[in-house]
Amino acid sequence: MPNLNSGVEADYNLDEALNDWDELELTDELIDRTMQLPLLWKEEAESSIRGKRQEQEQEQEQHIESVTEEKNNTKAVDSILKTLSTDIQPALDRQSRFNKEDAFHICKMQASSKKAAIDIWITPSDNYRAKAIRYWAKEYVDCGYISKHQQGKHAKVVSLLSDESIKESIRSHFSKVKVEKRTLSDLLEHLNTVIIPEIIGVTGQVSHVTLWRYMKEWGYSYKRHSKQIYVDGHERKDVVSYRQSWAKRMMGYKRQMETYSGDNEEIVTPPSLHSGQKQIVMVTHDESTFYANDGKQQTRVAEGETVLRKKTPGQSIMVSEFQCACHGTMRQSPAWMSRTLFEAGGNREKWWTHEHMTHQLKEDAIPIFELLHPNSQALFIFDQSNNHNAYASNALRVVGMRKDSEFCGPANSDHCSNHKYRDGYYIDPKTGEMITQSMYTFVKQCIYEQ
Template sequence: MQGQSERHARTIRHWLLDYLRDDTLPFHRHGQTHSNVLDDEDISTHMQLKLSERVKDGKFIVSADVCDIVASAEMQEIFKSAGICKPSISERTARRWLNKLSWRYKRKHNGMYIDGHERPDVVADRVAFCKRWEGYEKRFVKFDNEGNELPHPAGFSIPGKPFRLILVTHDESTFYQNDQRRLYWQHSGTRAAPHPKGEGQSIMVSDFLTLDWGRLKDGDEEARVIFKAGKNREGWFDADDLLAQTDRAIDIFEGRTKGFAQGLFLFDNAPSHQKRAADALSARKMVKFAKPGWTHNNSGTRMRHGYYGKDKTLQDFYYPDDHPEKPGWFKGMEVIIRERGLWPEGGLKAECAPGFKCTPGRTDCCCRRLLFTQPDFA
């Protein structure tokens, strides 16, 4: 037929033959919804199950996997019971089926890191923190979503402290030289402009925030630090830098409140925020017996005095410099524990296993664990 394809002419011939043979006319389906094999719930459920099994095994789904599932004997039985004849499909059809089954070809996203969050010791620490927070919360002034101060509840009391508590949070952000907006409205005729490769140089901003005033500052004095991080620049922002900034932040807070409020400074658990003082007590590396020249860190700094008992009796961990046999020596864990009156008759090992791995819940299984749980070591 002029202006039509061969398929159109072939279809008309089929219609004519059907009419001459059976007196049947073609069924008009224009405007009706076309059914899909996957509209059958049994078929779509079985396909989803097979695809999910492959993902659980650590495999990546490809269109050929769908073709294999369709051609499998199990799937053909399901087709047969539904009155469907489909021995195979093309990979292009397989991709359409994947899309209909809500599978998308996209970049993998990282989820929240949760490993270890449910460990018994972590849960115990979290419960203890929440209890402490409940005590702090009674002294906070709260605000609604519009920034209006909420009234204190009836019977509001401040346990043992005359002033309100202001939460001061700390955070750090890094900005790069070539940071730019990637998604925005632009005219269709706009040409792509070249941009420098890489992130470029960076600056790190460390600052303190409050609900009451926003950024922590008093007049022209502010707690914010802008740091040019890098090997050939200002180095790296470490615990000493944070301590210096925190000292300045406390001075600004005191100047802003005139001593009529207390600040609760909140830091995240970044590694640089966990550094201990050079003379802090630590049982992790202590030796069991006396040893000359022993220190717990490379700086050679001695540990400060510990304490024990209800009256917090001070305890020096080193023999005096005029000791006749061990002048200035570290006493060792056994002597430290004996002086505290905690040494058991059966004695103690230095540690249960390398890496400070003790039975969960034990507090006196070895020298290291016993000292680790003492109040002055906390």
């Protein structure tokens, strides 16, 4: 049977019957068996044979057209490449006189062919660069030139928020507003109606999105409030210097302390003491406050059941305690221990101050420590708290000074704060001598017998 896809036109008609058995390579046995079979002619057989013939002819024509088109395109590309050869003669090296734009312009001309694209781009893209090559080739054929490179030549838009004066005004205003009242809408209104008119004389038109983007660049973030460690001044030079000296001092104290090891810290190693040295026992102090309504925030309830919780924290009890590593809470009896409960409140025991802590230290912690650790020295550690700071009763503090000269002796819980202050001093600028200076011009009869 002739090959219909070979492109050679057949010299026979399908409508005519084929009687040449030798050409069909049929045996006598096959012919005899076939002649005995009943032959049926289908009505659509004729159209099917003709349809297949037409499809085969169309495929042949398309194949010939594609081959011809490919040859024509190859010739056109070769012609364009020869035309461009005169424009791309200069070599692209470091000593070339062409700048970056000229180099990119030459690269675009070289990319008019597939081979040049492979030479320029080691890994060419599938879509964009192929389209760009066709566009540049068509532009050169139609116009005779290729457009200059326009990357980076668009108009630059500068926002008002990039101005340093406006930026500092925004940050200054934002820092003066309380944290819980800082909103982007209020800041935007203040920016457009106050800050920008004061600086450039017109009402601002800054959008909400632009201000939000710049606030992120300036370091402001929008997040949910959560409990965090308060850090203030930990990296100041004086704080760092004190922390280093304190650490060295503590390492010296550690040589005179017991050390604990093991999975449960059950192994105790006593220190190696020199003659005349005492063992040092570190005692730490801390405070914690518990509220009446400090219950669980998540509970398991039935369907339709509602649990109403009080909005206020309720009454509180503050626990102040001294502990050592060897005994934990130091105690001599169930009633006498280094733990104190304090009921804070205006109608209860007022407020916890340094005087309460000092009383607990003197009356409970030190006596119990001496009973539990005879011939040992205590090292008390307190955290940094405003309640733990105290001034002397006669300290020169402006907060407690009065305009009149009446005083009633040292200030304590039994006497008023109008106590007598200690004498001050100043340095004579000529002699450098320290000269004592009294805080009072005259002394009135004191109503408190010292």
